[in-house]
Amino acid sequence: MAGVHGHGASHVRHVARLAAAGRVRFVAVADPRPPADGLLPDGVENFPDLGALLAAREIDVVVISTPIQTHVPLAELALRAGADVLLEKPPTASMAEFEQLSAVIAETGRSCQVGFQVAGSDAARTLASMVADGQLGELRGIGAVGAWVRAAEYWQRARWAGRRSLDGVAVVDGVVTNPFAHSTAAALMIDGSARADQVASVETELFRANPIEADDTSSVRIRTTRGTTVLTALTLCAEAPGAEPMVVVHGSAGRAVLRYPSDRLEITLGGRTTVTQYGRDDLLENLLDHRADPATLLLSPLAATGAFTRVVEAVRIADPPAEIPAELVRWQGEGPERRPVVLEVEKWVTRATEELALFSELGAPWAQPHTETEFG
Template sequence: MAPEAARIAVIGIHGHGASHVLNAGRVGRLVAVVDPRPPQPQTPAADDDVRWFTDLDSLLAADLALDVAVLCTPLHTHAAMTTTLLRAGLDVLLEKPPTTTLAEFEALLAVSAETGRLCQVGFQSLGSQALERVDQLVASGAIGTVSHLGAVGTWVRRRAYWQRAAWAGKRSLDGRPVVDGVITNPLAHATATALRLAGARRAVDVTSIDLALFRANDIEADDTSSVRIETEAGPTVIGAFTLCAETERPPSVTVYGSTGSIRLDYTLDRVHWTHDGGTVTTEHERSDLLADLIAARTDGTALLNPLADNGAFMRVMEAVRTAPDPQPIPSAYVRWEGEGLDAHPIVPGIDAALARVADEDVALHRVVKFSTSWSRLRA
């Protein structure tokens, strides 16, 4: 007899949460959804056999014999809600970032250990088999001695992006940390993927962090930044990110070596190995993190991205949270395109600057000073 499908609840069903609703029905049985707003008509969340609750307490009071919860709620609610779910006896797929402070993360680790429940963090890129390909190439000496890893993300986000929710673009909301900056949320996958390839999983694996935080938008958080992360036993990780790009491209993580390089386009699960003047490109499969969590419940296999393996990322999160406010980029160095909510800022020359930061292991504030030296970058 085939095992009964896992009974799943999705908490937070609009926006990105809608994709979790669809996926829950593919890998298990969607039993309930939780959101203050009702499900959209003619979506799986609105099916007759799926119960809708406006809050988490109502869901748990209904005693639906749930197995797994998927949590896709505002960043600053992650710690408290995940704690409640774990103590209610559920295993959890927790959207990234896991929490907004390192203290919350450590407390959540203790709850997971206390309850014996599983918690997988939803950095989807960490389910990619492309990471194994990169690890194998590095271990084989395919690019010689590794010097550092460089992560680059050049995305475009319109004004509507920052108005989609009360917490969007905030460093804090009503006294609670949010940390919705480019390093820690929109391009957090780049940061997490680079750390994983560098072998940095736990908080103790990170020894120092250097940040340069800027913003072109009228927000609290950073939208154009660099981060330099020294790791205990692995190479240095450099991150260079913007949401004010000239051209939006797939983000990537590159491992730089003495005889070549390996670039992972992590949203595409594509690896480019460059050596001896040639490049070999391979494409790879990706394991679904919710399916992996469900499998781990039944066969006891290790999770692809268990909560504990996100400590290194949380060190970065904490550094951004406690850093001084991002520096505004003077309007003279920002060009706006579009109108109304479709308007978006472009920082001319920023794409090249970020590529240089990653390639040369140099901090963004040493490349760009948003003053008369800006012409050096554009030359």
């Protein structure tokens, strides 16, 4: 395990459970900041960096849950040491890094699974096959909506948080590319357009209410080569906490709503709505199964995050996000709890994904003209 604080702590607990069940041997962790007392099971070693760990111990699988800008160097280190990797999302901060990592995977012949849990969701996979089979009729488009609350402590927890770049290195830690990365990745997966060459164009409208470099309230439109419009509308400045992200498929014959992480799928066909609760496969266990038998395919291989990475690239090269005018933002809470609420933002993100239109096209009061990136 590389990275044991933040999200990494949940990976540590998961690996510990797999070790207790006899599926893996939990050898060591690497993090420049020592783990919290009691986090590591007895006997698990602790190294200050992954290079030292890999030099000292023979390792089969490395889980990487570190800042975005460290993903590629650490994954490359692990793959070259002969390990397979579970790499947190977003896998890379640019298309160039994506190609670099893809080349290392090809050269070493090792596996790299990317931590998009939604790729293991039976609900998402069921919806993807319904779309592929045309069960919802002709596709009008796919919307992904996310409205969460993040306070000052979230942006202050690490130096890289909310940065577009750090010390000249791309980070691209905004609402589209990090917290709601799953939304875009899920929508592209459901369209059957997960590979990089399946994206025709990406339009971005990036805004921010927080005093950060990156975006916290954005709409993005992706046109896939099969002709689908994917519209994501996302904010971390919602009024109410706790809304579950949704992917909405608009078809000529019906409509589907995927909610994650609860994995509930709501299908409306012929005026009748059914709701089904699904389960999900774990990505680390899938990687172990793939190692044991290559006939078991990886659920989220790096290649299947290429289309998502096109979106990361478009966000990376877009103009910096425009600040939302102060009169449209209400601040609440104090100290680490202080957070902005963008007026009526829930209404605008919902409309964007229902109408498959960008904020500016809907007339959202903060919206400016957008940046379009064409991929040839």
